[in-house]
Amino acid sequence: MRGANSRRLGLALGLLLLAQTMSGQVLRDGLRDRDPQLDASREIETDLQRATWRSGRFYLLSQIRLADIGYDEVFFVPTSDHGGGLTVTVDAPQKLYYAPTKKVIFSATVAPGYSFFEKADRSGQFNIHGRADAHFLFNHLYLDVFGSVADVLASQTTEINRLTTIKQSEVGVAGELKYSSRTSMLFRTSYEQLEHPLDRFQPEDVPVELLDRDARNVRVSLRHKTFPLTSTFIFGERSNYGFRYATYKDGHRDYAGAGADWNNGRSRLRVEAGAAQLVFEDPQYEPFQGILGSVDWNRTTRRWNFNGLLRRDLQFSILENQNYLVVHRGGLLGEFSATPRLRLRVGTSLERTNYDRPDVNGQKRQDDISFNYGGFRWTRRHFMAGLDVGWYERTSTTFGDDESGIRTIVHLSFTP
Numbered sequence: 001m002r003g004a005n006s007r008r009l010g011l012a013l014g015l016l017l018l019a020q021t022m023s024g025q026v027l028r029d030g031l032r033d034r035d036p037q038l039d040a041s042r043e044i045e046t047d048l049q050r051a052t053w054r055s056g057r058f059y060l061l062s063q064i065r066l067a068d069i070g071y072d073e074v075f076f077v078p079t080s081d082h083g084g085g086l087t088v089t090v091d092a093p094q095k096l097y098y099a100p101t102k103k104v105i106f107s108a109t110v111a112p113g114y115s116f117f118e119k120a121d122r123s124g125q126f127n128i129h130g131r132a133d134a135h136f137l138f139n140h141l142y143l144d145v146f147g148s149v150a151d152v153l154a155s156q157t158t159e160i161n162r163l164t165t166i167k168q169s170e171v172g173v174a175g176e177l178k179y180s181s182r183t184s185m186l187f188r189t190s191y192e193q194l195e196h197p198l199d200r201f202q203p204e205d206v207p208v209e210l211l212d213r214d215a216r217n218v219r220v221s222l223r224h225k226t227f228p229l230t231s232t233f234i235f236g237e238r239s240n241y242g243f244r245y246a247t248y249k250d251g252h253r254d255y256a257g258a259g260a261d262w263n264n265g266r267s268r269l270r271v272e273a274g275a276a277q278l279v280f281e282d283p284q285y286e287p288f289q290g291i292l293g294s295v296d297w298n299r300t301t302r303r304w305n306f307n308g309l310l311r312r313d314l315q316f317s318i319l320e321n322q323n324y325l326v327v328h329r330g331g332l333l334g335e336f337s338a339t340p341r342l343r344l345r346v347g348t349s350l351e352r353t354n355y356d357r358p359d360v361n362g363q364k365r366q367d368d369i370s371f372n373y374g375g376f377r378w379t380r381r382h383f384m385a386g387l388d389v390g391w392y393e394r395t396s397t398t399f400g401d402d403e404s405g406i407r408t409i410v411h412l413s414f415t416p
Helices: 002-029 039-049 080-084
Strands: 053-055 058-062 064-068 088-091 094-098 104-119 122-137 141-156 162-178 183-195 213-224 230-243 251-263 267-280 288-300 304-316 324-337 342-354 366-380 383-396 403-414
Touching (some): 088 122, 251 288, 288 324, 342 383, 366 403
Antiparallel strands (some): 053 058, 064 403, 088 104, 141 162, 183 213, 213 230, 288 304, 304 324, 342 366, 366 383
């Protein structure tokens, strides 16, 4: 306990010393408050400019889209449920802004949708996602008081390799305190509930309800514009977990480290890494201690656009004798603008999952997943259509799904 307290005190003194050093440098350079506009105000201003409908102080962003479940622009790994046919979701996100003043802006997002899939006696399911925010934008302070709810079908590739329904709710406060044009503090605190409702679609013979939990999360970071194109930051996180049905997983996670964000307008590289520990209240489960981190990269030229990511993180496990697993993910996507309307794409997604404790057979399980694909995106005014086709392969050392085959990803969207 004395060693842990000493480390925490040393970290706090280090953060305080670095904050004072940053403040002193800003005052010496004479750059205090040269550009007081916050990043959040720029993002909200961009949204208001893109509004598809406006009436007085109300702004509406509207869209209808169709995409495969579990897809994002850089990383996509299908589940085994994708192999039986087309598994897609149609949703219609609507985001409404109300701006009574320049300093106070309210927003609400509702995204109803429907997922199409064929599994047992089910052929589809309705989804809903909503979020409300109150934005307070002052010269040196941005506050976002938010709340969100979701009840959606999701692709859970890691460990169980199935489609699941997740019900999630979250309330919290996030924001940025800007001391000068070079120095700011970002913070976020929230309370989150996650569950897998059994009256909705869930995989057969998989106890996904063991992952139902409450979480209290806090993250604080100090950011400084150290060089003309580079910001450096230090951060600290704390999360406390309480599980409903698997109380032996109750515990907390600490994560602290540093990173840098480089941006020259055409390219951006963000790197973050730090020491983490996951400690369980049940003493029979050994804690995790190690390095976690992430890398995000983007590069844009006249005809090409590249995106890449690397992740090393923790995830809770539902397997017997396992409380957590370590997930490594990587993705790379290149897009070539063949014409003003047509983009050709090629990409790869990789995932490796490691378990630190042996299973019932005395082996440490490892899962490897890869998906290599190519495709296109075609846009015309308010309409976008796209198709990606690739080869999917998954292998597991023990009790996992080994499979391979061709996967097809369909995308359609319409903005009124």
